[in-house]
Amino acid sequence: MQTYRIIIVEDEEPARDLLKRYLSASINIEIIGEFADGFEAAKAINSLKPDLVLLDIQLPRLTGFEILEIIEHPAAIIFTTAYDEYALKAFERNAVDYLLKPFSRDRFLQALERAKERMAAKSAPNLETLAESLTPNEPLNRIVVKTGKAIQVVPIEQIEMIEASDDYVSIYTNQERFVKKQTMKYFEERLNPETFIRTHRSYIVNITQIASIELYEKDSYIGILRNGNKVKISTSGYKELKEKLGI
Amino acid sequence: MDNPILKKQYGILLYAAWWILVSGIHFAVLHYFHKQEIAVSVIDSLTSNILFAILSIGLWFWVRYSDIEQKRIWVLIINHAGTAALSIFAWVSLSQLLLAYIQPSKPNYLLFLSDSTPWRAITGTFLYITTILFYYLTIYISNFRDKLSKEAELKELARDAELNWLKLQINPHFLFNSLNSISSLTLSDPDKAQDMIIRLSELLRYSLKQAPQSAVPVIQEIENCTRYLDIERVRFGSRLTYSINLSKDAEEVKIPSMLLQPVFENAIKHGIASTIEPGHIDANIQKQGGILSISITNTYNPEIISSKSTGVGLTNIRRRLMLFFERNDLLSVTKTEKSFTTTLRIPILKSDANI
Structure with missing residues (x-):
């Protein structure tokens, strides 16, 4: 038995x-x-x-x-x-x-x-x-990630952007990048919409980290973050971003 | 409040209809009783009544200014008598001037015009009274509606407050975890289980007894919080220690009831439940001039990031203090490397009465 x-x-x-x-x-x-x-x-x-x-x-x-x-x-x-x-x-x-x-x-x-x-x-x-x-549909205050064997707790204010890649998302902080099996929708629903904006199907960005926005091609933009990272911005994302940044 | 006639489209239409009726009567009186020609009667009626219609719209502001509820009745009567005299005088002379100007070639009519002055003054008085009565009625109805909706709103607020009050009293998480501890103790240590049931009952009885917005001596609140902390000590064991220092002269000072337990709950949540390291809660209550100073400090582990944003638990307390004292500067928090302090500064009430 x-x-x-x-x-x-x-x-x-x-x-x-x-x-x-x-x-x-x-x-x-x-x-x-x-x-x-x-x-x-x-x-x-x-x-x-x-x-x-x-x-x-x-x-x-x-x-x-x-x-x-x-x-x-x-x-x-x-x-x-x-x-x-x-x-x-x-x-x-x-x-x-x-x-x-x-x-x-x-x-x-x-x-x-x-x-x-x-x-x-x-x-x-x-x-x-x-x-x-x-997971309750409550605002997140922290995100738990695994790097190798180690477990790390990341406070959300440290997150600069989240990028979708297949079934996973990459979470970027100032120094590090974490991979987590999760959907963009999950984060979009739980991150504070005053700070985090889904600028594109594959990107969520912390608006306090945006250094500049440049026209990429007709109707599409690129956001440049303080540390040089780039995020894609769609037309609707651009509209929302403009509204939040007051430009 | 805007002029009720101009506010809505149908208001203007109804107003026009009213004046058409008045003009019709005016015309009929001139034509059938005074045997004036049709054209002459029409012009007289329209000129006078259009003038009064315009004047009436202006009277609205005068009525708004002479609020029935704020001014004495004789002040009001004098005000209106004066305004009535002035406006009727203006109306009668203006319409007579205009009419004489429009139809100068009819001596019969001109004679009639100067003879009709008293009658015009009487009609004017009647129209003036009708107009202001209409305005006062509108104001009265609108005030009445406002009052009804305000009352409904207040009732809703009171009901909300009551619901929140109930929720505030019994934190379900605490209640069910305590019951679970008791469930465990009935098997391992029945004496302790019984002890905990008694404490929990006392705690619930105390909180059920308190009415919203009542004030109790701080010593009663502290006794209740001690019960609460003792129950939590059964749950958390050696993870929780506490000390409370209430100065003798402050014991009888009254504070809003059920104010302190949520502060201790908050301290437990962030200082004790969030870590397995032993934590300590320290409370100090003393008089400082006209203020009762209550500070509650808990240790915490700065490396731990809370899963929910902090400070939510204190919002309720802030709101209650606001309701009670109408001040929002009575609660403050300070954070150091290892400790978190909530400080309440309660104005010492002169009377024992509920607020």
Whole structure:
């Protein structure tokens, strides 16, 4: 019989105790790690490759949603959270279950059974769609990226521009460039529209970074940033840019 | 407020219709009772009434100036009697001059014209009264409508405030996480679970008891915040320590109720919940002249970038202080390398009454 390896991500000790207590009667499971910090949890999920993660959403340093954005290992996910409005969306997608605190032992074991079935069937959840469907449509204050093994948190005010390339986007800061699997639409909807403008199908630019705008060819423009980087500007993007810059 | 006649197209049409009616009567009286010729009667009627129609439009400004609700009634009567005398005098002489000028070759009519002065003055008085009554009625109706819509707006505001008040009292995140802690403690440490249920009940009872816009002694608020912090200590364990220093002479000073808990919630959110390192919250409350100074400081890790913009939690407190004291300079924040301080400066109320 297979043993399922579980990681608990929960920052409150009594809540962690309860999960362990609920799990203690279950056979063929093994708790391979407990984490109170989102950052450590994301690293551990990538390195320990658990079968199942019990994931809280409000966590120190990284939220549960942000963890999902950067983990590569397709673990089954059960959310355990006190209060929010994303439960329905999680069910529509691939979260195994969504437990609202406080939850009973029976309710927990039911979720665990569901997870075991999912794991036995080896149907890997699509983590990216899960992350995207869950991320609240709230303004972003930071973006979590992975560079090699390292996880980095980038404050949005450091972003100069975002460039689309196939399924990915390149995020440029003053010194660095990060690649993230995400859509332009995602950023367009969540970045502050006072600062960030989608100037072109493939570009979002931080307007405080624009040094000059030049005519490229008929009806199309090129924006030159302070550090010399260039962004394409379409006709409609030019209109919006003119409005925001007051020119 | 603009002249209600000129404001809308149908206003002008109705006004024209009214004057056509008046002119018609005027004409009929001249032609049938005074046996004037048709052409003469028409010209007389039109000249006089067009003049009065123009004069009436100007009277609007006079009516606006003589507000029924602001001036005494006898001042109003004197004002209008004066204006009426002046404008009727002007109207009668002007129309008589014009009419004599237009139809000089009819001696019969000229005679009639000078004889008709008293009658014209009486008609003028009647028209003057009709006009100002119409204007006052319009103003009254429009004020009444304004009042109705203002009342509806106020009711809505009050309802919003009440809803916000309820939301302010119970932070669902805190409530459900606490219940989850209790759920865990019932299995591992029933005594502690019971203790926490009691604290939570006291906290809820306190917040349900407070009416919006009421003031309570700061010591009660602090006792409540202590309960809140003790509950949070069960959740966060050794991650949270706190100290509160309330000076003896400040204990009975009244402050808006439920003002401080959100400040502590904010401190927990940014100083404790956002890091696994142990954090500390320190509160100092003392009298400084006519001001109660409350400062709440939390440690924080400067390397951590919050997932949401900071300061949102304090907006509500700022709004409440604004509602209560009508000042927006009572809350300030200061940030150092490792600590974040929220300072409230509460004017000390003279009376115990609710505001």
